[in-house]
Structures are given as C-alpha cells and as structure tokens.
Amino acid sequence: MNNFSYRNTTQIHFGKGQIAKIKDEVPADARVLITYGGGSIKKNGVFDQVAQALDGVSFIEFGGIEANPHFETLMKAVEIVKKENINFILAVGGGSVIDGSKFIAAAARYPNDPWEIIQTYGAKVTAAVPLGCVLTLAATGSEMNNGAVITKAATQDKLFFFSEHVQPRFSVLDPETTFSLPARQTGNGVVDSFVHVVEQYVTYPVNAKVQDRFAEGLILNLLEDGPKALANPTDYDVRANLMWTATMALNGLIATGVPADWATHLIGQEITGLYGLDHGQTLAVVLPAVWIYKKEQKKGKLLQYAERIWGLTDGDDDSRITAAIENTRTFFEKMGVPTRLSAYGLDESVIPAVMQKLEQHGHTQLGEHADITPADVKEILKLAL
Amino acid sequence: MNNFSYRNTTQIHFGKGQIAKIKDEVPADARVLITYGGGSIKKNGVFDQVAQALDGVSFIEFGGIEANPHFETLMKAVEIVKKENINFILAVGGGSVIDGSKFIAAAARYPNDPWEIIQTYGAKVTAAVPLGCVLTLAATGSEMNNGAVITKAATQDKLFFFSEHVQPRFSVLDPETTFSLPARQTGNGVVDSFVHVVEQYVTYPVNAKVQDRFAEGLILNLLEDGPKALANPTDYDVRANLMWTATMALNGLIATGVPADWATHLIGQEITGLYGLDHGQTLAVVLPAVWIYKKEQKKGKLLQYAERIWGLTDGDDDSRITAAIENTRTFFEKMGVPTRLSAYGLDESVIPAVMQKLEQHGHTQLGEHADITPADVKEILKLAL
Helix, strand or coil, X not given: CCCEEEEEEEEXXXXXXXXXXXXXXXXXXXXXXXXXXXXXXXXXXXXXXXXHHCCCCEEEEECCCCCCCEHHHHHHHHHHHHHCCCCEEEEEECHHHHHHHHHHHHHCCCCCCCHHHHHCCCCCCCCXXXXXXXXXXXXXXXXXXXXXXXXEHHHCEEEEEECHHHCCCEEEXXXXXXXXXXXXXXXXXXXXXXXXXXXXXXXXXCCCHHHHHHHHHHHHHHHHHHHHHHHCCCCHHHHHHHHHHHHHHCCCCCCCCCCCCCHHXXXXXXXXXXHCCCHXXXXXXXXXXXXHHCCCCCHHHHHHHHHHHHCCCCCCHHHHHHHHHHHHHHHHHHCCCCCCHHHHCCCCCHHHHHHHHHHHCCCCCECCCCCECHHHHHHHHHCCC | CCCEEEEEEEEEEECCCHHHHXXXXXXXXXXXXXXXXXXXXXXXXXXXXXXHHCXXXXXXXXXXCCCCCEHHHHHHXXXXXXXXXXXXXXXXXXXXXXXXXXXXXXHCCCCCCCHHHHHCCCCCCCCCCCEEEEECCCCCCHHHCCEEEEEEHHHCEEEEEECHHHCCCEEEECHHHHCCCCXXXXXXXXXXHHHHHHHCXXXXXXXXXXXXXXXXXXXXXXXXXXXXXXXXXXXXXXXXXXXXXXXXXXXXXXXXCCCCCCHHHHHHHHHXXXXXXXXXXXXXXXXXXXXXXXXXXXXXXHHHHHHHHHCCCCCCHHHHHHHHHHHHHHXXXXXXXXXXXXXXXCCCCHHHHHHHHHHHCCCCCECCCCCECHHHHHHHHHCCC
C-alpha cells in the first residue's frame, strides 16, 4: 500500500425526508443562492421541499445550469453572488449543478480572472462561498469531494479544478429525488460511477486490500442494482444503493494508497467538449479501448477484476481478460449506453481533434504510469470506433 | 437502507515515515501532553520519531496508561493538563491510550465531577482539549471515531462515552509501529476488529449493499492477513492492511444506515471489568455464544455471512450457519485467542456477576432488537463456558 493522507469533512444526510435537515445546516441569517439545472426540481417536488426547509431564510434562485456546465453561464451567477451579497450557495441537482456551483463559489471570491482557476487546476483558490448540496442524481460523487469539471463553450474546453474550499459543507442524499430521472441519465450515472471505481482499481497491484475490496463491492452493487433502476425506477432500496455507491466511488476513500488511471476521463472529456456527447457516453466508449490497449500493463488487476467481479477462472490469462472487458462493454450497453464512437455518428475524424485538444491542455502523459501519449490515444480511439 | 447522518473529520496520515507529519498538525506554540502506555514506544523508536517531529514545540509526558485505562490513572493526567496549561494532547499508543486520552481531554475541560462524563455517556461534554494520535496497534478504531471506553478500577466498572469534542483532529497510522507487538496483542487486535465489523453486519438485512460489501471486504482482509501477521510480524503490507481495516471497522462508515448489535461488546466489557480478561479475549468468548443463541433471529445475515465469507452454500440453513459459527471460532483460536470461558479459568460463577453488573449499568436490553435481557445473557454465557 502506498502512503496517503485522507480526510473528508462533508456532512452527509442520507435518506427519505432528509432535505428537511437543510434548516439545521444553513445559517438562519444567510443570504442563499439556490442553484439548479433545467428545472426538473420544480416539477418533482424537490424545490418545494428545499424552500420549505429554508422557511425564514433569505434566498434567491439561479436556474439553467446546463450539463457540462458552461463557464459563460456560471459567470452570470458569479455576478449575482457579488451583487446580492450571497454568503451561502445551495446546489440542488446532479454533478453538473454541483460542479458548476463549486466554480461559482470559488470564482465569486477570486481576485483575478476566474478562468485562471481552471488554468491552475484550483491551486490558487484561497476562499469560496460556503456550499451545500441536495443531490438528485447518483453519478459524479461531486457531493462529497472537492473537484469540479467546467466547460468553456466558446473554445470547447472541458477542464477540471480542485480546492478544499469548495468541498461541500453538507450534502443531502435523498434517493427519492432520483425516482423521476430519465433512463438515459440513470444509465449514464451508473456508467460514470462504474468508471470512477475502476479507474482507481484497474491499474497495478499494490496489495491494498481495503481499497480493492471496497472497489469490488461498489462494482458488484452497480452490476446488481443498475439494471434494476432501469426496470423499476421507483424502487427505493435500489436507488439508495446506487446513490451511496456513486458517492463512495469518488469521495477519495478508495483512492487512498493506490495508483489511479484517469485516462478514460481525460480522453472522454475532450470528446464531450468537442462533440457534446454525454459524459457517461464518452466513458463507455473509451474505457474498453483503454483496457484493450493496456491489457498487458494492467494484467494483474484485470485478472483480479475478471475473477472477483465476473467469476472468470477458466482459460488462459488473455481469454479471461478479454471476456471481462467484453462483459464490461455488455453491461454498459445494458444500461443503455453504447460503447462505440460509431453509435454516436462519430468516425475517425475524431482522432486528430482529440489529440490536438489533449496536447493543447497539456494532457500528454496519461494513465497510472503517465505513459499514454497522444500517439497512444490515437491507437486507443481506433479501438473505440 | 435506513436513514443516516454521517461525517468524519479526522485527518489521517497513513504509512511509513508519516509520524513526521505531526509537525504540520500540532500548532507550533502548543503546550503538548504526550500520553502513552507501558513504555514500549521508548524502546521501539516511536517516541524518538514523535519527539523529533515536535522539535521546537513544548511538551511534557504522561506514561503508564494501562490496558482498559483506569479512571484513577487518567485523573492524574487531568491534574497535569490543568496545572501545566496543556492545550494539545498527543496520544501515542493503541486503543487504551487513545481512549484514555479522550477522557483526559474531556475531563480537563469538564466543570463537574468527571465520572459524570461516563455516567451520561458523554452527552454533557461541551469542550475538550484538542487531541491527535499516533496509533501503534491495529484494533479499536478509536483513532478515527469519537468513542472511548474507561474503567473505574475501584468499582470494576468498564463503561463508554461518546463526544464529537474528542474526535481526533488527526491520526498518524504507521504500520511499522506495529512490527514489534507481542503476538497476543496482534491476535487480540484482529479479533477486536473482526467483532466490530460483524456487530454492524450480522443483524438483520436492510438491503444496504455498500455497507454489506464493505463489511465483508474487511472480514476477508482479517481472515487473510491476521494469520500472516502472526507468522511474519514485520511484513509491511500485512500490517498496513490490518491497520487500515481496523480503522475502517469502527469509524462509522459501515454503521451508516444499518442496525447494530453491540451485545458482544457490552457483555465482554463486564467480563473484563470483573475478571481482567483482555478485551479481545472476552469478545472471542461471547460472540459465538451470542450467534448460537440468536441464530434464528440473525438467520438472514448469518446465511449471507456463511456464503460470502466462508463459501458455504451446501446443506440446509442450520448446518451452514453452524459451520460458519464454528469457522469463526476456529479463526479466533488460530489468532491465539481462546473462545471458551473455561480456557481462562472461569466457570459458571461468572454468570450471576455479569448479570448483576449489566443490571447495575442499565444494560438490560441488548442486541439489534433490544431484546437481550440479563436472563438471555445467562443463557448466552452458558453457551460460552
């Protein structure tokens, strides 16, 4: 096991009815900005629960944060935060709303051009407006970590930043808020969580047994309950298990003391930035290709994955690995997320565009060994056509 | 899954050499009390590492905190904290030193008779001296939770308290500090961790899949690496896996959203208080007896445990459950911890004494259904003779 430092300060309130806990978490004299997305929270009762919990607290709203939240949109909220002396942000939504709200929180207290936050990966952030979350989609884990992914629409740049200052003070996770999700978002969320886990697990062995067993448990949960959520969207326990699994997948816990391979996310982000595919769709396309391309290097962990997740113990190493990767692909497809670029109308013209963006962003050494160059990405994307 | 609220603010520094991180965690102008136990840290180099990390910081020492730390001993440290204006406590040791230091931290800021802290389970604690830990034994999980168990020697009362104010600010977990442990302490620690996990797992099913999978992972780690630690006490990865497993076993994470059955701990504590058995020894004795006595009520989870931990899928329910319990007993014995009262020279005279202590402490409704009365404890202890 590698050395690590770990701490996670977010207060979680999990379960039905827990939105009411907001009133204990938001200071009574706060001036709150409620941020949200396309407005589904106004139809499914979530906004009403939030407003009721904030009874007596001053708040204004900022809706319309899109998927892959745009810098341009978020800067409008930053102006409101400054003009209205907002001192608490309550993000109500999925990962895009929460990520966007993290950026708003940091940008509103940032002395220079806020795009610099992204360009410096958050390293220069020294303050942020306090943030709380009401999660409505099991997927990104943003509700219990300090990262965010932001897109500058004008230049098709999808990039991330981290700062302890945007770690949510609290997050409410009520599985009932996810009952009314479209199947596409449920499927994307399961794929996103799945890929988060395996990017911290399918690397090389360091004999970190807690982390491996936890990762394997999360994967098994997604395999079991992901399809159930598509079949029975209002099954509380299924939604609860997916929600807590997604949070655990990216709250830093399974990352402790192990290497990580974020190549799939970094390549996928460029595809979303350039072509607008859903985040989960890009991951479903890229992950199997990364694994096929790197199967020798990842052999130890891929064999462990094949055995402990898929029960594959017969046949030679290569056939077990190939079967495990194919099973993974089949699972993503079962979740309604196609795993080939061609399924989204994209062809090999994608390749040079993604390579160029990665170079432009300085992401030229990806993977747990930092040895995936743009030339390797070319080969990986050929496997994803 | 049941509703829950969860937060854990302890900063963990894990790995070899991490004791040096203390210097970033303890304020430079602090007046520190270093607390420890029998003095092994003076022989194995741990104290030297701590002193080096505290170079330039004012500290004094308080050694001699015994296993099952005594109220009487700890009150001497409380006097020192007050007299010397101590404003930071650094506990260097295992669960007893950390638990004792939590009590010192709370008692030094408590306006009334400190024994009241115990009598009110910590509910009246409103402040404590800030506490940091250097863990030297994988067992209790105290390094990342807000509980402590204290014994009043004069009356043979072993009791607990909880307070957010004694949650460690940070804990250093360096597996190398456990290389020189006696086998008995290693064995006891594995049993203690094991029992922590199953007390939050072998209850009744609530379809909490993250918690179940995490619990099962921790158990499998203990089964795999516990015996290895006895065979090769200086195997770093083995000690690291046991240490992180023990911390995860009782830091609140696997407790989220599930019932718990602390009957084994509560009965075991009375046996230690009365007869001085090691904490782990009492658990190894009581747990199998609780499971046998409650096997119908715990059937669902015992069958899950039998299958996922021991691979038991053949035979009828009762035979699988019986085999799983016997395997558990065998594992404890393999760790050098006998599982019968008779092995410790105790006989049925224990039974009325334990029943009386439980009544005296108001612990008359134990278990996940609060239905284990002293009369049931009588039957349980008969099964443990």
